[in-house]
Amino acid sequence: MTAFFEAKGLEIRFGGVVAADDVNIRIEEGRNLAIIGPNGAGKTTFLNICTGYLKPSAGEVIFDGQTITRKSPLEITRLGVARAFQIPQLFAEHTALENMLIAGAARSQRWAPFTRMYDIPERGEMMHLLELVNCGHVANRLVDELPEGQRKLIDIALALALKPRLLFMDEPTSGVASSEKFAVLDIIAKALDEAKVTSVFVEHDMGIVERFADEIAVWNRGVVMHRGTPDEILNHPDVIRDVIGGEVTDA
Amino acid sequence: MKTVTTFLAIIVAIGLVVLPLYFPWTQVILTLALAKGLAVLGIIVLLQAGQVSFGHALFFAVSAYAAAYLGQAFAGGELLTMIVVGVAASLVAGLLVGLFVVRYRYIFFGMLNLAFSMILFSVLEKFYHLTGGSDGMQVARPLVLGMEFEREGFETLLFYGTFVIAAVAGLAVHRFLVSPVGNMMKTIKTNETRLEYLGVSPRSVLLTGYVLSAGLCGIGGVLMAVAQGIVTPEYAWWIRSGELVFIAILGGAGSVWGAFVGSIVYEFVRTFASAFAGDVWQMVLGVFLLIIILFAPSGLVGLWNRVTGRGESSTSGQSVPAKPQPAASKEPSA
Numbered sequence: 001m002t003a004f005f006e007a008k009g010l011e012i013r014f015g016g017v018v019a020a021d022d023v024n025i026r027i028e029e030g031r032n033l034a035i036i037g038p039n040g041a042g043k044t045t046f047l048n049i050c051t052g053y054l055k056p057s058a059g060e061v062i063f064d065g066q067t068i069t070r071k072s073p074l075e076i077t078r079l080g081v082a083r084a085f086q087i088p089q090l091f092a093e094h095t096a097l098e099n100m101l102i103a104g105a106a107r108s109q110r111w112a113p114f115t116r117m118y119d120i121p122e123r124g125e126m127m128h129l130l131e132l133v134n135c136g137h138v139a140n141r142l143v144d145e146l147p148e149g150q151r152k153l154i155d156i157a158l159a160l161a162l163k164p165r166l167l168f169m170d171e172p173t174s175g176v177a178s179s180e181k182f183a184v185l186d187i188i189a190k191a192l193d194e195a196k197v198t199s200v201f202v203e204h205d206m207g208i209v210e211r212f213a214d215e216i217a218v219w220n221r222g223v224v225m226h227r228g229t230p231d232e233i234l235n236h237p238d239v240i241r242d243v244i245g246g247e248v249t250d251a
Numbered sequence: 252m253k254t255v256t257t258f259l260a261i262i263v264a265i266g267l268v269v270l271p272l273y274f275p276w277t278q279v280i281l282t283l284a285l286a287k288g289l290a291v292l293g294i295i296v297l298l299q300a301g302q303v304s305f306g307h308a309l310f311f312a313v314s315a316y317a318a319a320y321l322g323q324a325f326a327g328g329e330l331l332t333m334i335v336v337g338v339a340a341s342l343v344a345g346l347l348v349g350l351f352v353v354r355y356r357y358i359f360f361g362m363l364n365l366a367f368s369m370i371l372f373s374v375l376e377k378f379y380h381l382t383g384g385s386d387g388m389q390v391a392r393p394l395v396l397g398m399e400f401e402r403e404g405f406e407t408l409l410f411y412g413t414f415v416i417a418a419v420a421g422l423a424v425h426r427f428l429v430s431p432v433g434n435m436m437k438t439i440k441t442n443e444t445r446l447e448y449l450g451v452s453p454r455s456v457l458l459t460g461y462v463l464s465a466g467l468c469g470i471g472g473v474l475m476a477v478a479q480g481i482v483t484p485e486y487a488w489w490i491r492s493g494e495l496v497f498i499a500i501l502g503g504a505g506s507v508w509g510a511f512v513g514s515i516v517y518e519f520v521r522t523f524a525s526a527f528a529g530d531v532w533q534m535v536l537g538v539f540l541l542i543i544i545l546f547a548p549s550g551l552v553g554l555w556n557r558v559t560g561r562g563e564s565s566t567s568g569q570s571v572p573a574k575p576q577p578a579a580s581k582e583p584s585a
Contacts, residue, residue, distance in 0.1 A: 051448070072447075073444075073447050073448050074447050074448075074450060074451070074452055077447075077448055077449065077450035078450045082448070083448055085445075089442055089444060089445040089448070090442065090445070091437070091438045091441045091442050091445065092441045092442065093437060093440070093441050094434065094437070094438075094441075098434065101431070101434070102431065102434055102435060102438060102446075102449070103449050105431035105432075105434075105435070106435070106446070106449035106450055106451045107449070107450065109450075109451070110431055111430070111431055111432035111435070111456075111459070112430055112431050112432065113426075113427050113430050113432050113433070113459070114423070114426050114427065114430060115430055115431070116426070116429050116430065117429060117430055117431045117433075117434050118429075120431060158445070158449065159448075161449075162449065162450065
């Protein structure tokens, strides 16, 4: 059986830092996988390799039976792999709705040089997505004026607008006030569920991980150290020592 | 506010059409201004993506020389054919140069364009037997739809023809800028990486805009060549490219209006300054631009918007949530 998504023997180093040292991981369709690990463990590097931003010095990435290791972000996106960013990557001079409309037009490759962007058929769907992530009321505000939490949600909505089959999210709750984190992730989880998207997310908040992940992979020094259900992983002595530290003793 | 703008546009358009009837001397100036305005429109398209070309006179010259060759080959030729062939030539040139320069951004983009235009300038100047060297080539007065015109009649026809072309091109470019691909052009300035992560090639988007801008410069070049009756290597000279960028900034790079407002003001200031201030007219223009950049960075159109209270939200740095944003006033929320 071919894997939905699989990384085999990924290696990459930046100078003396080994960011990936024989990384092997399979991702099953329909599951939410959380990636945890200390800073510098190579989590974002893994996302960068999977979405074509970085090319590994060795190894292979396979999505839906195709090798995508050497493909560009553009080609990988068109295959159905989307990405949301740690720092929201939005179009600063456009409103929230316009950001979404650009994504909608991009998905259909609808350039339509003589149609007003507001008139594209994807508009209703894009507005719905914006409402789904609780940003409908700021649709006509410039994204640069919005608080970080909303920018983060719009960033994820942009990725969802592509109707991806697989979505990588880099710390979806960083920059969001801790009192709002759960609410934000609830919104995202609901949107993911509605769109039936398989997701992989990097996260530092163990509470969030415990609640939203079906599975957890623990990264350390460029390798996948452990993999299992939240229950197994969050009680594993190595994980408590290396990743969670003294902060969460009641896990 | 939109109705006020439309109303104003109609007034200005009527003014332009009527002005030459009462002041015949303005006709040639306005023809040249609108021809240049078309080329400036091309610059404005590229400015949406944050890219400044210091070599767009290249496409101005390509189409002007194409028209001149056509005129020589067919002893006078036909104006419409000249326009079609000139624009086609500039579109092809735009595609060829574009395929190369869209890989670069900012200073590299600007300088590579400059380099290409200076290569053409040298070719035009040195290949004397083909191009007439620095003397250039005569462009005989062409037929219009098969009819021959006297000088005065032709100039009037050319003015109104240029006016119609400018109006149509202005509307078409406005439409382009609010279209999906026009908005993607703007994202090349703000976040090209994200555009790529949405599955759109920024290079292809920029190339589309680039070819469009070359075509617009091409229309301007043919009309200028026919209006002046002569083409010279100066058409491709870097000062011409600089002039187009100058006018775009003067008028305001944000809108289609800027191109024509800028070029008309520029042409009149230049005419009067060179008539009354002989040797220092460039200085007059320089000071004029300095004032614009310092006090009205969004150009004459931006100045107009500020005076009439159609303020921008971005310049103040502060947002007032209760007040609808410009985009919100344009578009009712769904």
